[in-house]
Amino acid sequence: MGAGGGGGVRGAAVIGADWPLYEVFVRGKRGLNFVHAGSLRAASDAHAVDRAFAVYTRRGTDAAVWVVRSTDVTASAPAEKEPLFAPSGDKVYRHPTFYSIPEGVPHI
Numbered sequence: 001m002g003a004g005g006g007g008g009v010r011g012a013a014v015i016g017a018d019w020p021l022y023e024v025f026v027r028g029k030r031g032l033n034f035v036h037a038g039s040l041r042a043a044s045d046a047h048a049v050d051r052a053f054a055v056y057t058r059r060g061t062d063a064a065v066w067v068v069r070s071t072d073v074t075a076s077a078p079a080e081k082e083p084l085f086a087p088s089g090d091k092v093y094r095h096p097t098f099y100s101i102p103e104g105v106p107h108i
Contacts, residue, residue: 015041022048023073025066026056034066042067 019041025034037056042048048067057063 016043019043021070022052022067023070024048024052024056025068026052027064029062034064037065039070045069 021039021041023039024037026037027034037052040048040051040055042051045067049065052065052067053063056065
């Protein structure tokens, strides 16, 4: 029988309803960015890493995972994006207008 002691997938543990929810980020290969892959419940941080590898990666790949408790994630609200991402006219360093490009310099 599986670790859960009942029916279901062989070897699958019963997921505790009181286990914390984790967000999983996966990097498929070295040099790539981590991307959000999904969520899962786990009994501990180490268990979350193990479950994330089992659920969100393929065997034999050069993958890496990050897990973070969902309660520890802080995000901006879509309505707040304008002040965070809008270019500001008072920040001249964001606009390349204060220098000249010398002749003979290609691709700028």
